[in-house]
Amino acid sequence: MVEKASEAELISEMEAKDRYSTRYYELKYKCEDRPSLVSSESSIKGKRSFKLPPIEFKKYSGDLIDWLPFWSQFRVVHDDLSIDLNDKIAYLRQATIDGSKARRLVESFPAVADYYSKIIEFEV
Incomplete structure:
Protein backbone atom coordinates (compact mmCIF):
# COMPACT_ATOMS: atom_id res chain seq x y z
CA MET A 1 0.00 0.00 0.00
CA VAL A 2 2.74 2.39 -0.87
CA GLU A 3 1.45 5.60 -2.37
CA LYS A 4 3.40 7.39 -5.00
CA ALA A 5 3.79 11.05 -4.23
CA SER A 6 4.36 13.62 -6.88
CA GLU A 7 7.60 15.53 -6.95
CA ALA A 8 5.76 18.72 -5.93
CA GLU A 9 4.29 16.97 -2.88
CA LEU A 10 7.70 15.66 -1.85
CA ILE A 11 9.25 19.10 -2.20
CA SER A 12 6.40 20.61 -0.19
CA GLU A 13 6.88 17.99 2.57
CA MET A 14 10.63 18.58 2.68
CA GLU A 15 10.15 22.35 2.94
CA ALA A 16 7.64 21.86 5.77
CA LYS A 17 10.12 19.55 7.54
CA ASP A 18 12.86 22.16 7.14
CA ARG A 19 10.62 24.92 8.56
CA TYR A 20 9.67 22.70 11.49
CA SER A 21 13.28 21.73 12.13
CA THR A 22 14.43 25.36 11.98
CA ARG A 23 11.70 26.44 14.40
CA TYR A 24 12.53 23.56 16.74
CA TYR A 25 16.19 24.56 16.99
CA GLU A 26 15.30 28.25 17.43
CA LEU A 27 13.06 27.40 20.37
CA LYS A 28 15.59 24.94 21.80
CA TYR A 29 18.26 27.65 21.68
CA LYS A 30 15.96 30.12 23.44
CA CYS A 31 15.16 27.59 26.17
CA GLU A 32 18.82 26.78 26.73
CA ASP A 33 19.64 30.48 26.90
CA ARG A 34 17.01 31.16 29.61
CA PRO A 35 19.09 30.09 32.65
CA SER A 36 21.72 32.72 31.84
CA LEU A 37 18.99 35.35 31.66
CA VAL A 38 17.59 34.30 35.03
CA SER A 39 20.99 34.28 36.71
CA SER A 40 21.87 37.70 35.31
CA GLU A 41 18.56 39.10 36.56
CA SER A 42 19.16 37.71 40.05
CA SER A 43 22.67 39.16 40.14
CA ILE A 44 21.28 42.56 39.14
CA LYS A 45 18.74 42.37 41.97
CA GLY A 46 21.55 41.70 44.45
CA LYS A 47 23.52 44.83 43.47
CA ARG A 48 21.11 47.52 44.70
CA SER A 49 23.18 50.50 45.85
CA PHE A 50 20.41 52.24 47.75
CA LYS A 51 17.96 51.30 50.47
CA LEU A 52 14.27 51.36 49.72
CA PRO A 53 11.93 52.74 52.37
CA PRO A 54 10.04 50.11 54.33
CA ILE A 55 6.69 49.07 52.91
CA GLU A 56 3.68 49.77 55.10
CA PHE A 57 1.51 46.67 55.21
CA LYS A 58 -2.08 46.94 54.12
CA LYS A 59 -3.90 46.27 57.38
CA TYR A 60 -6.09 43.17 57.33
CA SER A 61 -9.35 43.06 59.25
CA GLY A 62 -10.30 39.46 58.62
CA ASP A 63 -12.92 40.29 55.99
Missing part, protein backbone atom coordinates in the same frame (compact mmCIF):
# COMPACT_ATOMS: atom_id res chain seq x y z
CA LEU A 64 -12.72 37.93 53.05
CA ILE A 65 -12.93 40.79 50.52
CA ASP A 66 -9.64 42.19 51.86
CA TRP A 67 -7.78 38.86 51.88
CA LEU A 68 -6.26 38.84 48.38
CA PRO A 69 -4.80 42.38 48.48
CA PHE A 70 -3.44 41.69 51.95
CA TRP A 71 -2.00 38.27 51.10
CA SER A 72 -0.39 39.45 47.86
CA GLN A 73 1.61 41.90 49.95
CA PHE A 74 2.24 39.74 53.03
CA ARG A 75 3.28 36.74 50.93
CA VAL A 76 6.69 38.38 50.45
CA VAL A 77 7.29 37.94 54.17
CA HIS A 78 5.68 34.49 54.23
CA ASP A 79 7.89 33.14 51.40
CA ASP A 80 11.14 34.68 52.66
CA LEU A 81 13.08 31.81 54.22
CA SER A 82 15.57 34.19 55.83
CA ILE A 83 12.91 35.64 58.15
CA ASP A 84 12.55 33.82 61.46
CA LEU A 85 9.07 32.39 62.13
CA ASN A 86 8.78 34.39 65.36
CA ASP A 87 9.40 37.56 63.35
CA LYS A 88 6.82 36.46 60.77
CA ILE A 89 4.25 36.23 63.57
CA ALA A 90 5.21 39.73 64.71
CA TYR A 91 4.87 41.06 61.14
CA LEU A 92 1.54 39.31 60.79
CA ARG A 93 0.30 40.87 64.03
CA GLN A 94 1.41 44.33 62.85
CA ALA A 95 -0.39 43.77 59.55
CA THR A 96 -3.77 43.25 61.21
CA ILE A 97 -6.19 45.90 62.44
CA ASP A 98 -6.26 46.28 66.22
CA GLY A 99 -9.42 44.69 67.62
CA SER A 100 -10.31 42.94 64.34
CA LYS A 101 -11.11 39.25 64.08
CA ALA A 102 -7.80 38.78 62.23
CA ARG A 103 -5.85 40.34 65.11
CA ARG A 104 -7.81 38.31 67.66
CA LEU A 105 -6.96 35.15 65.73
CA VAL A 106 -3.24 35.96 65.64
CA GLU A 107 -3.22 36.83 69.33
CA SER A 108 -5.13 33.66 70.26
CA PHE A 109 -1.98 31.64 69.53
CA PRO A 110 1.27 31.88 71.48
CA ALA A 111 3.75 34.05 69.57
CA VAL A 112 6.22 31.23 69.01
CA ALA A 113 7.53 29.77 65.77
CA ASP A 114 5.71 26.44 66.18
CA TYR A 115 2.35 28.16 65.72
CA TYR A 116 3.08 30.27 62.64
CA SER A 117 1.81 27.70 60.13
CA LYS A 118 -1.35 27.14 62.20
CA ILE A 119 -2.06 30.88 62.30
CA ILE A 120 -1.65 31.15 58.53
CA GLU A 121 -3.84 28.08 58.02
CA PHE A 122 -6.64 29.64 60.08
CA GLU A 123 -6.23 33.06 58.42
CA VAL A 124 -6.84 31.54 55.03
